[in-house]
Each structure stands twice: as C-alpha cells, then as structure tokens.
Amino acid sequence: MSGLAVFLGAALGFAAVRFKVQEDPIVEQIDAILPQTQCGQCGFPGCKPYATAIANGDAEINQCPPGGEDGIHKLAELLGVEFKPLNAEHGEPKPKSVAVIDETTCIGCTLCIQACPVDAILGAAKQMHTIIAQECTGCELCIAPCPVDCISMVPIAEDVATWKWKYPVVKLKVA
Amino acid sequence: MTRQLYEFNGGVHPEEHKHASTSRPIGIAPLPRILIVSLRQHIGQPAKPIVAVGEQVLKGQMIGQAEGYVSVAVHAPTSGTVTAIAGHAAAHPSGLTDLCITIAPDGADRWIEHSALDYRNMDPSHLRNQLRDLGIAGLGGAVFPSFIKLNPGATQKVPTLVLNGGECEPWITCDDMLMRERAAEILAGAAVMRYMLHSDEVLVGIEDNKPEAIAAMQAAASQCDFPVEVVTVPTLYPGGGAKQLIKTLTGKEVPSGGRSTDVGVATFNVGTAYALHRAVNHGEPLISRIVTVTGNVHRPQNFEVLIGTPLAELVRLTGATRDDTSGYVMGGPMMGFDLISTDVPMVKATNCILVKSLALFPPPPPAMPCIRCTRCAQACPADLQPQELYWFARAKNFGKTQEYHLFDCIECGCCSYVCPSHIPLVQYYRYAKSEIWAKEKDKKAADLARERHEFRQLRIEREQQERAAKLALKASAKLAEASPESPDDAANAAKKAAIQAALERAKEKKEGVTPRNIENLPPEKLQEIAEIEARRAKIRAMAKDAVEK
Numbered sequence: 001m002s003g004l005a006v007f008l009g010a011a012l013g014f015a016a017v018r019f020k021v022q023e024d025p026i027v028e029q030i031d032a033i034l035p036q037t038q039c040g041q042c043g044f045p046g047c048k049p050y051a052t053a054i055a056n057g058d059a060e061i062n063q064c065p066p067g068g069e070d071g072i073h074k075l076a077e078l079l080g081v082e083f084k085p086l087n088a089e090h091g092e093p094k095p096k097s098v099a100v101i102d103e104t105t106c107i108g109c110t111l112c113i114q115a116c117p118v119d120a121i122l123g124a125a126k127q128m129h130t131i132i133a134q135e136c137t138g139c140e141l142c143i144a145p146c147p148v149d150c151i152s153m154v155p156i157a158e159d160v161a162t163w164k165w166k167y168p169v170v171k172l173k174v175a
Numbered sequence: 176m177t178r179q180l181y182e183f184n185g186g187v188h189p190e191e192h193k194h195a196s197t198s199r200p201i202g203i204a205p206l207p208r209i210l211i212v213s214l215r216q217h218i219g220q221p222a223k224p225i226v227a228v229g230e231q232v233l234k235g236q237m238i239g240q241a242e243g244y245v246s247v248a249v250h251a252p253t254s255g256t257v258t259a260i261a262g263h264a265a266a267h268p269s270g271l272t273d274l275c276i277t278i279a280p281d282g283a284d285r286w287i288e289h290s291a292l293d294y295r296n297m298d299p300s301h302l303r304n305q306l307r308d309l310g311i312a313g314l315g316g317a318v319f320p321s322f323i324k325l326n327p328g329a330t331q332k333v334p335t336l337v338l339n340g341g342e343c344e345p346w347i348t349c350d351d352m353l354m355r356e357r358a359a360e361i362l363a364g365a366a367v368m369r370y371m372l373h374s375d376e377v378l379v380g381i382e383d384n385k386p387e388a389i390a391a392m393q394a395a396a397s398q399c400d401f402p403v404e405v406v407t408v409p410t411l412y413p414g415g416g417a418k419q420l421i422k423t424l425t426g427k428e429v430p431s432g433g434r435s436t437d438v439g440v441a442t443f444n445v446g447t448a449y450a451l452h453r454a455v456n457h458g459e460p461l462i463s464r465i466v467t468v469t470g471n472v473h474r475p476q477n478f479e480v481l482i483g484t485p486l487a488e489l490v491r492l493t494g495a496t497r498d499d500t501s502g503y504v505m506g507g508p509m510m511g512f513d514l515i516s517t518d519v520p521m522v523k524a525t526n527c528i529l530v531k532s533l534a535l536f537p538p539p540p541p542a543m544p545c546i547r548c549t550r551c552a553q554a555c556p557a558d559l560q561p562q563e564l565y566w567f568a569r570a571k572n573f574g575k576t577q578e579y580h581l582f583d584c585i586e587c588g589c590c591s592y593v594c595p596s597h598i599p600l601v602q603y604y605r606y607a608k609s610e611i612w613a614k615e616k617d618k619k620a621a622d623l624a625r626e627r628h629e630f631r632q633l634r635i636e637r638e639q640q641e642r643a644a645k646l647a648l649k650a651s652a653k654l655a656e657a658s659p660e661s662p663d664d665a666a667n668a669a670k671k672a673a674i675q676a677a678l679e680r681a682k683e684k685k686e687g688v689t690p691r692n693i694e695n696l697p698p699e700k701l702q703e704i705a706e707i708e709a710r711r712a713k714i715r716a717m718a719k720d721a722v723e724k
Contacts, residue, residue: 031625034621035617036620036624036625037624038628047625048628048629118627118628118631119630135624137620137624158269158271159273160265160273161215162613163267163268163269164610164612164613165602165605165609166606168599168603
C-alpha cells in the first residue's frame with residue numbers, strides 16, 4: 001500500500017514537472033490589452049510598468065485614456081473586477097492622431113527624438129527632423145520638449161481604406 | 176448525357192427584372208468629356224501613379240503600377256493629357272475621396288504600341304507578371320488580381336476550370352449580353368486559363384433564365400478545339416456566387432476560410448475571361464468593361480464603357496433623368512450599395528448602375544424585433560446561423576460572431592430578404608466585419624509599438640552599460656598611471672636606477688670641483704676670507720632662526 005502511495009506520489013511529482021503548463025503571466029495579459037501608446041498618462045513610464053502596477057494592485061484599471069472604455073471593460077473582464085468609468089485626472093480619450101513636425105521651424109535640437117518612446121522620429125543634431133507617421137502612437141510626449149513649438153497633433157482622417165460600416169440605425173416609425 | 180447537378184442550401188427567388196436591359200445590344204459608350212481613373216480599383220494595395228500632371232498619355236499606357244503582391248496596374252483609357260493626380264469622390268459606400276488620375280481626352284484615341292502575347296512560349300511567372308501589368312482583375316465583383324488565381328501553385332494543376340455565367344442578381348445583365356454577343360472571345364480567354372492552370376475540364380455555368388446566352392455559348396463551344404461543357408443550372412439566387420456555383424456543378428464544398436483551389440476548382444467570371452482574351456491575344460490592358468444601366472431609366476441598356484467614365488455621363492446615355500428618381504445603386508439590389516453622388520468614376524468592379532425610384536424600390540418597412548423564426552437560417556446559402564450572428568453583432572460581441580463564422584458570410588442578402596421583421600441583417604454583418612478588421616489593424620499597430628518601445632528600452636540600457644564600461648576603463652587607466660605599482664616594474668626599476676646613477680654622477684662631479692684661487696694666498700687675504708665666512712655663518716644662523724620661528 002505504502003509502496004503504491006510512494007509510486008503514485010513520484011508519478012504525480014514527475015508529471016507536475018514534465019507537463020508544466022507555462023501560463024501567460026498576468027502582466028503580459030494586461031499588457032496585451034493596453035494600447036501601447038507609451039504616453040504615460042496613467043502615471044507610469046509606459047504600458048508595461050502600468051500593467052505591472054495593475055497586476056500588483058498598485059493602480060486602478062481606469063487610468064488609460066487611449067484605451068478608452070473598451071479597454072477598461074476588457075481589463076475588468078480579465079481581472080474579474082467591476083467596471084469603472086475612466087478617471088478624468090488622467091485625461092480624456094481623444095481621436096487617434098499623429099504628430100507632425102513643421103519642418104520650416106524645426107531647429108534640429110534632437111530633444112523630441114530623445115522623448116519619443118517608440119523611436120518614430122528621424123533626424124540628427126542640426127538636421128531637420130521628421131516623424132515616421134506609421135510608427136507614431138500619438139502619445140504627445142514630443143510636444144513638451146520642443147523649444148520652438150513646431151510639433152502639432154493632427155487627427156488621422158478617415159479614408160476609403162480605413163472607413164468602417166456604421167452600426168445600423170433602425171427607424172422605429174416610418175416618417 | 177446530362178451532368179448531375181447538386182443543390183446548395185437556402186437561396187431565394189427575387190423578381191428578376193432582367194428583360195428590361197436585354198432588348199438592346201451592347202452599346203459603345205461615346206468618349207466622355209473627362210476620365211477619372213481610380214488607383215484603388217482592385218482588392219489589395221492601390222496602384223502607384225507613374226505619370227505626372229501635364230504629361231501626354233496614349234490609350235492603354237500604364238499610368239499606375241502594381242505595388243505589393245496583391246495589386247494590379249491601371250491604364251489610360253484613351254489618349255490625352257493628365258490634368259490632375261488628386262483625391263476624387265470614389266465609387267465606394269462611404270463617398271470619401273480617393274487618389275485618382277484625371278485625364279482630359281484629346282479625342283484622337285491613339286493606342287500605345289501593343290501586340291499579342293506568345294503565351295505558349297513564355298515562362299509562366301513572366302506571363303503572370305504581364306497579366307498583372309495589363310491590369311487584369313476579376314470582374315465578377317471582388318476584383319481580385321487574376322494573375323494570382325492563375326497560378327496553379329504547388330499542385331501544378333487545377334483540374335476543374337469553371338466559367339461563371341450565373342449572374343444571379345436581379346436587374347444585372349452585363350454577363351448575359353457579353354455571352355450572347357462575344358461567346359467565342361470568352362472561350363478564347365478560357366483557353367488561356369486552361370493552359371495556365373493545366374485544367375482537365377472546362378465548365379461554363381449559366382442559369383436557365385438566360386437561354387440566348389446558353390445557346391450562344393454552346394455554339395461557340397462546338398467550334399472550340401478543347402472540350403467545353405456548357406451547363407444549365409437552375410435559377411436560384413445566389414447561384415452565381417463562386418462557392419454556390421462550385422457546389423452546384425461539382426458537389427464540392429469550399430472549406431470554411433479556404434479557397435476554391437483547395438478543392439481543385441478555379442472560378443472566373445465570363446467578363447474576366449473576355450478581358451484575358453483581349454490582353455493575351457491582342458495585348459490590350461483592361462480599360463473598358465460592360466455595364467448595365469437599368470431601373471428607372473427611359474432606355475435600359477448595356478454599354479461597353481471606358482474605366483474612369485463619370486457615372487453621371489453613363490446614366491445620361493439612357494435618356495434624361497426621370498423626375499421620380501430617388502437614388503443610384505452600384506451593383507444589384509441585393510448586394511449593391513447606394514451611391515452618395517453620381518459624380519464618381521466607373522471602376523473595374525462596376526457591373527451595373529441601378530437607378531432607383533420609390534415605386535420600384537419602396538423604402539423598407541420599419542424593422543421589428545427578431546422573433547427567432549430562423550427563416551434566415553433556412554435561406555442562408557453559406558450554411559450560417561444569421562439570427563445568432565445578428566444577436567452577437569448587435570451586442571458588439573465580435574469574438575462570438577467569429578466563432579459563428581461571420582467571415583464565411585458572402586453578404587448576399589438572402590437573410591434580410593426573407594426576414595419577416597425586416598431587420599437589415601447584412602448591415603449588422605458588414606458593421607461587425609469592419610469593426611473586427613479595424614481591431615486587428617489596431618492590434619498590429621500596438622504590437623509594433625510594443626516591439627519598438629521594448630527595443631528602445633533595451634537600446635538605452637545597452638548604451639548606458641556601454642558608457643559605464645567605457646568610464647570604468649578610463650578611470651582604471653588613470654589610477655594605474657598615478658600609482659607606483661605599475662604593471663611593468665622592471666622598466667620602472669631601470670628608470671629609477673638610471674635616475675640614481677645620474678644623481679651620483681652629479682654629486683661626484685660637484686665634489687671633484689675645487690676653487691682654483693685658494694692656494695698661496697697672502698695672510699691678509701686669508702683673514703678677509705675668514706671674516707666673510709664668519710659673517711655668512713651668522714646670516715645662515717639668523718635665516719635658520721627666522722624659518723624655525
């Protein structure tokens with residue numbers, strides 16, 4: 001009997017090591033929901049630190065304006081907590097935008113390049129800078145350091161490729 | 176021997192209204208005042224303009240080249256001058272602007288030099304690239320680049336080639352008229368397809384409401400040097416859908432999310448076969464197609480129209496606008512979309528312009544709640560559960576819609592057609608599809624941003640480490656220089672010894688030197704010297720005292 005118990009125990013122990021399921025750590029799962037704008041509006045220096053803070057219980061789930069209500073719903077569902085409306089202290093959701101450098105004003109100081117969290121600005125000292133629009137997350141972090149205020153945020157216009165079918169509006173009565 | 180036919184599930188029988196536009200032969204539309212050629216006419220990446228404003232172009236000259244793999248070229252439909260390369264309202268449900276090349280025709284209609292392709296003696300991949308550069312794309316509605324479909328791929332052959340002459344949608348007759356008038360040319364295109372795909376059999380599926388087209392195609396098939404089977408299929412909407420026609424003709428079902436080539440069948444619209452014939456046997460790019468103009472017009476008819484013709488000019492060919500005209504649809508009543516304006520150019524996908532009036536197309540009655548009658552499920556030719564898709568799309572539960580195979584929906588409109596509650600079901604599916612696409616795009620962008628951000632963090636850390644390592648190296652070098660414990664002691668010792676020796680030599684030299692005038696001095700001189708020495712000693716003692724104090 002005890003021999004069987006020892007054998008089964010060993011078998012279970014072996015199985016636990018051999019067939020260990022590599023769970024996606026909760027931080028990764030939270031990070032996957034966050035929009036990766038890396039804007040820091042949540043009060044943390046990037047999306048990953050915010051995800052870590054949420055996982056440790058140091059931050060609320062409603063501190064990410066670019067993620068919007070949709071993102072909060074997803075976080076609430078993942079973590080099994082109540083939905084909370086977006087905390088206005090951290091900002092308001094804005095339409096998706098990209099930064100645009102006014103190249104006639106730019107003095108080539110490289111401060112914006114250092115501020116960009118995703119290396120989406122191209123340039124060198126005393127050379128004109130420009131933004132790689134496809135890589136820009138619209139975080140606005142480059143605006144404050146610019147000494148000549150030559151960066152502005154331009155909302156992304158809808159075109160034929162990005163246009164979406166709208167939610168059907170059903171008339172209740174024939175006019 | 177008649178072929179055994181199969182049935183697909185569902186389908187509906189809407190009123191056909193096809194006779195309206197088949198009583199007149201295909202008319203050749205006159206050269207329009209202006210031509211606006213959209214660069215986004217096909218599925219995939221838009222073409223890239225390769226001409227400049229002010230440039231003279233010839234008919235058939237490439238003005239936009241294919242960019243990326245899923246793309247085809249666009250061409251000048253006539254000779255003239257490029258007057259603009261700018262945004263223009265597009266033939267799209269949104270009515271948004273899109274990049275177009277505007278050409279002012281010079282009226283000469285001068286062709287660029289072109290010649291037939293010797294396709295039998297050509298490398299297959301070179302031939303496919305030629306077809307891409309001639310702008311050939313599927314004219315049945317999806318406008319998928321044909322050269323991609325004409326690649327037999329790893330299997331080396333596609334056993335069954337199906338020409339789709341189903342044309343099941345009400346009102347539209349462009350394929351019908353093309354088959355009636357140009358059957359031999361269609362089969363000449365099919366010959367090229369058959370050659371490229373190494374197909375064993377060629378089937379032409381035509382619905383039985385087009386007896387003239389069937390007769391014309393059969394006559395042409397009997398003259399053909401390869402076997403062609405013209406198959407009459409029962410009229411049932413959407414029997415002309417590619418997957419439905421394959422099921423009817425062969426009994427094979429295209430797997431969910433798969434392509435028809437997965438079951439060894441390639442399907443092409445008859446219009447595409449005709450365009451391919453013009454391209455291969457005449458070297459002409461796709462610059463015109465047959466369009467049905469019908470509905471609330473005086474003389475409904477099919478026209479051969481240059482791509483880029485403004486739709487307003489096209490509609491005018493059928494007579495003056497009727498007073499009760501309420502709108503325009505591009506495509507048919509089941510799958511087409513309302514045009515926001517007729518100031519849009521014709522594209523390769525334009526098969527029909529349907530002019531609406533309230534009498535012909537009364538507005539739909541108000542939508543009522545779903546009563547779960549499942550008539551939509553019975554009508555669905557894609558074997559989906561439209562009522563479930565509707566619930567999930569309405570609740571914006573997009574994950575669930577995908578579980579219920581939303582992307583197998585061909586948006587044929589059978590479900591909305593039979594719905595007793597008049598719910599605009601297809602609109603919900605289109606909404607859900609575009610939301611899912613947008614979310615996928617956002618996710619890709621987020622993944623890219625995450626990757627770039629993480630790389631940046633890594634780079635900053637690496638740079639810091641490198642800087643720290645550099646500084647540490649510099650500091651240690653300085654320290655080593657300052658400290659006597661130098662790594663090469665031997666050299667140091669030698670140096671020291673040399674210094675010591677020099678000091679010794681100097682000392683010896685100093686001792687060896689004696690004043691020359693101290694001998695044979697008179698006694699008074701000696702005394703004077705003694706006095707001076709005594710004074711010096713005194714001064715030295717005083718100086719010593721001052722220092723000590």
